[in-house]
Amino acid sequence: MTAQAAIRPLGPTRRLARRHAWTAAVVAFFAVLLAWSASQTRNFGAFELQTLLASTLPLAYLAMAQSVVVIGGGIDLSVGSMMVLVNCLSARLMEGTDLGGSLLVAAGCLALAAALGALTGLVITVSKVPDIIVTLATSFVWGGVALFILPTPGGGTSEGFSALVLGSGSAWWPALLCLLAPLLLVWAPLRRSRAGIAIYALGSSRDAAYLSGVDPLRTKVVAYAVAGLLAGLAGLATTAFTVGGSPQSTIAMNATLNSVAAIVLGGVALSGGVGGLIGPVFAVWCLYLIPNIMLGLGVDPSYGEVVKGVVVVLVVLAGGLLRARRNRAP
């Protein structure tokens, strides 16, 4: 091997394609599923789009939350519980308020969620206990507190708040705007800042990151705070969608596991350092459409879950094989 041959670079287009190949594939997969789903409905339009966006909004936020943590080399089993906690807290406090009051409550809830996330990151780094253990423990704590705040399903929100988040009638763009807001206002600036690069670096190689001057404590706290914020948004979206709160722990568990499935399908490597936030959001939409299409085909909806699982396994398997082949012949 000569030195000159070793540094022959890939073309910029090929490099770009390679970096974003997975996201592109998920988007294409979504496009196919959407077309299929649309063909099943007589006149697919704004209403169907609004349903898709509104009902997947909580899980899309959660997948984004999970992505940030996993990219940073951790995993957060408490995102679902955090969502339920914020859902219960906001539903209880928003009941009987007007739009202004609801927004005030929402801001408070988000601040709390981000603070609790930051605390989780602090505990993980200081105690050196693995992420999965600490967040498993905090998931029980958040779930318990949620039951304390709202022992039975109930609470409510202002009509204006629901309309603001999800749109009224068949207006589909408010939900899309709400989804894009944290991407554009929080993630995009972070991704370009040193703190955001540090999250990727920490997940990619802890040693290299440390030697490059990354502060592991600060980075972990930032990652978990952003995840807490996004999980809080998921809670608020749930409140808007269901016009109330439900403290059941099964909701939290389901949501957490679905967030993991979505990030895996969306191209975030569980080993850290790889992926983004767009892919997982499209993955959430794919996972939503699969059971719907099955329903449209007249198949028992239970099979939908089976197919969902099989799709995740197959996609991850194919991705792994492609990666292995690329590594063998670089």
Next chain:
Amino acid sequence: MVALRSVDLAVAPGEIHGLVGANGAGKSTLVKVLSGVTRPDAGVVEVDGQARRFRSPAHARAAGLAPVFQDPAFAPDLTVAENLRLTGTVPAAFRRRLAQLELDGVELGEQAGALPLPLLRMLDLARVLAHDPALLLLDEITAALPADYADRVFVVIRQARDEGRSVLFISHRLLEVQEICDRVTVLRDGRNVDTLVSADAKEQRIVAAMLGERAALAVTEPRQVAHASQAVAGEPALEVRGLSDGHRVKDVSLTLARGEVLAITGLEGQGQDELFDILAGDRPAASGEVVAGGRRLAARHPHEAIRHGLTLVPSDRWQALLPQRSVRENLAIANYNAPGRWGWINADRERRQVAEAIARLSIDTRAQAQAKRLSGGNQQKVAIGRWLVGGFSTLLCFDPTRGIDVGTKHQIYDLFRELAAAGKSVLMFTSELREVPLACDRVLVLYGGRIVAELPAAEADEATLLSSAHGLADALTEAG
């Protein structure tokens, strides 16, 4: 673990200062302390006359001390440009340093993990230089670097010196140390023992300083082991012909007779890990062949090598043992490859065999409920004893006496001699040159992935071995 006892070192401005020492002398630990990765228990680091205590690598770098390690500090999933952002490196300064290293074609948008390791190490050097450090710490930067890259590194180091910077240059290659360093400090057992001006330091003098009293020790220590070297004429138990892995191991051939204990020695990273992994079936060979007991073996899995009687005791005992399980289970586990009829395990036979192994190796069984509670020496005995129970024809032992006490070491040497007398053979890698004449019949020296010297153990004194392990040609001809 104490790796550094007491080191005094002064590097002048505008000086290239060499740091040499045998394996485990504390060179890398010193660099870690100086670069803020590890904190010292005692002592001071002074920069420009001011005492400093570094909290982190970033802190040390801000004070002007910048390291380049063997593993480049690049996050593999980020692009080169993003890695530069992490360290706050100005791309223009980086580009300028790259030009000095004659690396103009580097695309900053390339993912760091996709670049070859030697290139990445050059980029690491360029990045460190872009910060205009007062002291450059280079830990074995030339190890496994292509020759053209190494030459450019030397050019740049000299330029840095001419700019008034200091360089601490660590290398196992004494020739290059002599060539480019102004002064050389020799470390031994975590202490600095000598500082020489390179121009008048002969290789032999450096080697002598690296060995120190240990050379004297080797002479005075009684030779407990009676050699059976005349019985070596037996048929070959293991033959290796032209073995390469396409990377670290280059055209290695050796023959191990039945009843022979053969040692391989060498500095760190000369291909010994890869060679033993190939023989144990844990890594595929690119070319060459391995013949075990007369049968050609292309093991794709350790399981196949074990079936051919080639068993490995790795250097890392935690890799060999099941730390939470009992001594008995750890010893008997190789037996489970071939259980009795219908998959039954004969508990009586197992108990008998385990008891035999424990008695033969005099394993201290007071803490036998969990292997992790044994002392290091006893753990090593269990790792070896497993193959006494499980059966083998050639035992591969990687640094079998690393970090264990003298008494146990001698028990292990005695065991190897007994095994050899019983017609088994042993191939061991050792970084402890002193033990070669105590346990072995013959010794091979590995350098740069090739076998560069072969000596009967009786003639293998430490100075000769160390010289040839450093690739010194005149030492080789002397020995030959």
